[in-house]
Amino acid sequence: MDDGNPLGEYLRARREQVRPEDVGLTVRGLRRVPGLRREEVAMLAGVSADYYLRLEQGRDRNPSAQVLAALADALRLDAPATDHLMSLAAQRAHRAPTRRTGPDRVPSGVAMLLESLGIPAFVETRTFDVLAANRHASALAPGFRPGRNRLLDVFLDPAERELWCDWDRAVARLVAGFRASVGAATDDPRCVEVVGELSLRSPLFRSLWARHDVRPVEGAPTELVHPEVGPMTLLREKLALTGTDGQVLVLYHAEPGSTSEAALALLGSLAATTAPATTTTAAAAGPAAAEDLTRP
Incomplete structure (x- = not known):
């Protein structure tokens, strides 16, 4: 299961699926991580590497819609994946754990x-x-x-x-x-x-x-x-x-x-x-x- 940082988990998982050449980056030397590095995502999205690191680590819980849109573009997210990113960010701050109120019953x-x-x-x-x-x-x-x-x-x-x-x-x-x-x-x-x-x-x-x-x-x-x-x-x-x-x-x-x-x-x-x-x-x-x- 995910830990208490679903937005950070999502960002990390998605950047690992993007190859540098897919976003126009030149690969030099041996890369020790799959996909994009954090600093590469930050550069593509137009944010600082330190800010992006805080997002992945769950230390910043209020990214703006503009930042999220830039990250979605940098990570080559399609419409459903972008909607999911926005949903994770919207529900992240101060969200109480989900609790079921009773059994599901069909009308x-x-x-x-x-x-x-x-x-x-x-x-x-x-x-x-x-x-x-x-x-x-x-x-x-x-x-x-x-x-x-x-x-x-x-x-x-x-x-x-x-x-x-x-x-x-x-x-x-x-x-x-x-x-x-x-x-x-x-x-x-x-x-x-x-x-x-x-x-x-x-x-x-x-x-x-x-x-x-x-x-x-x-x-x-x-x-x-x-x-x-x-x-x-x-x-x-x-x-x-x-x-x-x-x-x-x-x-x-x-x-x-x-x-x-x-x-x-x-x-x-x-x-x-x-x-x-x-x-x-x-x-x-x-x-x-x-x-x-x-x-x-």
Whole structure:
């Protein structure tokens, strides 16, 4: 997990991903650090090396918007990564640790909506805990079931690994999406729990988490090989649910007239013969039950 200086951790991780030649700097001699040096970032951003050092070390907690924009440009951050940088800075000063006020519950109308949809659909939290899912979703992937955590499953469940055409790319995108979802709230107890477990059990996760990549995953094409209906290329959408603490409705659909649409329809027919997916949340069953349900 990150320490108490998420902004500094982010700046350090991002500068390590930028090669000097990418920003027009000439490399001379042996470099003992990956990516850019602190003084190089400071020069590119137009700030003093001492000020940038204070930012990374957490000794300056109020950088201006102009400084942050200059740092984003120096580090070649795209729009999602820049938004994340701004979010970390905005929430850094005097921010109290995140505390959950109670179990996440899916609005009753949304729970009814799920079963009326003819495509895979589920509701998840900021930390990728699945709270509710329809039969189509549960038939599509092992982790799309109430009580599961998508990040834990994609790393730790062998059935999930077999599902993805390019598992390495999929997990990298999911970790970046998790970063985007939790934002600056990496001290959220559930985030601490998920990241802590994966850090202990997956060297690949530790490596990806340390990169601090941030990228929302909605709208991205997803290539799967389903054990019952074969290969599919699906589109994923995420819709924020108003009146909830960061819950989103996740939908998978296929291009009309495609073989993937036909495969998805076949999967739906198979799912119709199974029992409906429950919409009971793991959190409602208590912490111990939630812990058990999030393990493959």
